[in-house]
Amino acid sequence: MEAKKLITNITSLSGTINVPGDKSISHRAVMFGSIATGRTTVENFLPGEDCLSTISCFQKLGVRIRQEGTSVTVEGPGIEGLQEPKEILDVGNSGTTIRLLMGILAGRPFHSILAGDESIAKRPMTRVVRPLAEMGATIDGRMGGEYTPLSIKGGALKGIGYTLPVASAQVKSAILLAGLQSDGITTVVEPEKTRDHTERMIRMFGGRVEADGKSVSVEGGQKLTGTHVLVPGDISSAAFFLAAASIVPDSTVVLQNVGLNPTRTGIIDVLGMMGADMDICGQPESSSEPSGSITVKTAGLRGTVIEGGLIPRLIDEIPIIALIATQAEGRTVIKDAKELKVKETNRIDTVVTELRKLGADIEASEDGMVIHGGTPLHGGTVSSHGDHRIGMMLAIAALISKGEVYLEDSEAINVSYPTFFEHLQSLTVHD
Ligand SMILES: O=C(O)C1=C[C@@H](OP(=O)(O)O)[C@@H](O)[C@H](O)C1
Numbered sequence: 001m002e003a004k005k006l007i008t009n010i011t012s013l014s015g016t017i018n019v020p021g022d023k024s025i026s027h028r029a030v031m032f033g034s035i036a037t038g039r040t041t042v043e044n045f046l047p048g049e050d051c052l053s054t055i056s057c058f059q060k061l062g063v064r065i066r067q068e069g070t071s072v073t074v075e076g077p078g079i080e081g082l083q084e085p086k087e088i089l090d091v092g093n094s095g096t097t098i099r100l101l102m103g104i105l106a107g108r109p110f111h112s113i114l115a116g117d118e119s120i121a122k123r124p125m126t127r128v129v130r131p132l133a134e135m136g137a138t139i140d141g142r143m144g145g146e147y148t149p150l151s152i153k154g155g156a157l158k159g160i161g162y163t164l165p166v167a168s169a170q171v172k173s174a175i176l177l178a179g180l181q182s183d184g185i186t187t188v189v190e191p192e193k194t195r196d197h198t199e200r201m202i203r204m205f206g207g208r209v210e211a212d213g214k215s216v217s218v219e220g221g222q223k224l225t226g227t228h229v230l231v232p233g234d235i236s237s238a239a240f241f242l243a244a245a246s247i248v249p250d251s252t253v254v255l256q257n258v259g260l261n262p263t264r265t266g267i268i269d270v271l272g273m274m275g276a277d278m279d280i281c282g283q284p285e286s287s288s289e290p291s292g293s294i295t296v297k298t299a300g301l302r303g304t305v306i307e308g309g310l311i312p313r314l315i316d317e318i319p320i321i322a323l324i325a326t327q328a329e330g331r332t333v334i335k336d337a338k339e340l341k342v343k344e345t346n347r348i349d350t351v352v353t354e355l356r357k358l359g360a361d362i363e364a365s366e367d368g369m370v371i372h373g374g375t376p377l378h379g380g381t382v383s384s385h386g387d388h389r390i391g392m393m394l395a396i397a398a399l400i401s402k403g404e405v406y407l408e409d410s411e412a413i414n415v416s417y418p419t420f421f422e423h424l425q426s427l428t429v430h431d
């Protein structure tokens with residue numbers, strides 16, 4: 001594919017966007033709909049490639065799922081109704097799909113093979129394989145189960161107490177999904193609190209889960225019942241426009257229907273610390289996930305330090321935060337973020353490499369990066385490296401670059417935000 005010429009040389013950004021559905025919640029709505037009994041309807045589903053991979057995997061497990069744009073109906077057969085797949089379960093580019101699916105399949109008495117794309121083949125799986133094997137599943141894969149393709153033969157599971165070595169909502173969720181099929185109680189303790197969409201969804205489907213600080217427990221053998229899920233907009237997608245409106249001069253952008261779950265709002269906290277101009281208006285909670293609208297205007301920003309418990313609350317926003325930091329006054333330090341190395345790309349390397357191509361003053365550290373702000377960006381040819389969040393971050397960087405910017409591998413953006421360029425275009429004001 002030819003490199004895409006990005007939008008540059010704009011005067012300001014102005015307008016309103018309805019942020020597309022949350023990726024994490026869309027995945028879980030299909031998964032819980034598939035293991036529950038009865039019909040689940042999903043509204044404002046994200047029809048991005050990752051969530052479509054989740055639908056296709058569950059269809060291969062015998063679940064009847066109809067998807068038309070942002071609306072999905074799942075005819076839940078109940079967990080016992082899942083059937084041995086005849087084909088390989090292809091998770092595409094999606095870490096959430098493979099890891100949560102492993103938790104579900106760990107308790108099923110049949111054999112499955114899971115595989116995905118080149119990026120998935122490099123992402124660590126032992127973190128999920130180890131606790132699920134301890135619960136009683138038989139899982140193997142390349143390099144002793146660290147990498148795809150993986151094979152799973154589920155078993156009679158027993159509940160465990162497990163302390164996560166890394167803060168990961170995907171690993172926590174996989175263990176909880178296996179725990180729902182286990183004998184007794186399963187407890188997961190996290191080093192830092194991560195997104196709690198799985199816990200909220202267990203409750204939405206009529207199940208019980210106990211959460212106490214960084215510890216979460218479920219009892220096995222609970223019955224889940226199909227329901228209606230209203231998916232709020234994805235704050236991780238909104239983040240690109242929060243950033244864009246903050247750094248493009250004379251801008252005002254309204255982002256409607258943004259998910260405001262406190263385990264995800266680290267980006268709002270950081271923008272606040274940096275001096276951003278945001279006005280947040282919460283909506284009355286119509287589902288178990290809070291949401292609201294955010295009006296963001298251009299502001300002079302200053303550097304900050306991002307570390308510790310804040311990191312899991314903004315883990316996917318670090319590429320766009322790095323770009324914001326190039327425009328802030330002073331230095332921004334991001335640490336405790338080693339997990340970035342095992343995302344769709346090594347996001348420490350890809351952010352540093354690509355932003356440097358546009359003139360940013362940024363360096364990698366052992367567990368994050370250091371950005372010296374106040375640097376004008378120039379034109380160039382950059383690459384997403386097949387990573388949607390790197391691609392979108394670079395498209396926002398182009399808005400403030402002096403000179404033309406071309407993006408290689410721009411289609412990667414379809415993984416989480418297929419209407420990204422349309423939305424960006426609709427906000428753009430030229431002279
Ligand atoms: O549970 C989820 O939906 C996700 C958890 C995070 O991954 P980790 O669990 O690997 O931190 C995040 O980066 C990913 O985009 C979605």
Ligand SMILES: C=C(OP(=O)(O)O)C(=O)O
Pocket residue numbers: 023050093094095096097316343344389416
């Ligand atoms: C890391 C991400 O997703 P996943 O782990 O599901 O591939 C992401 O969306 O930034």
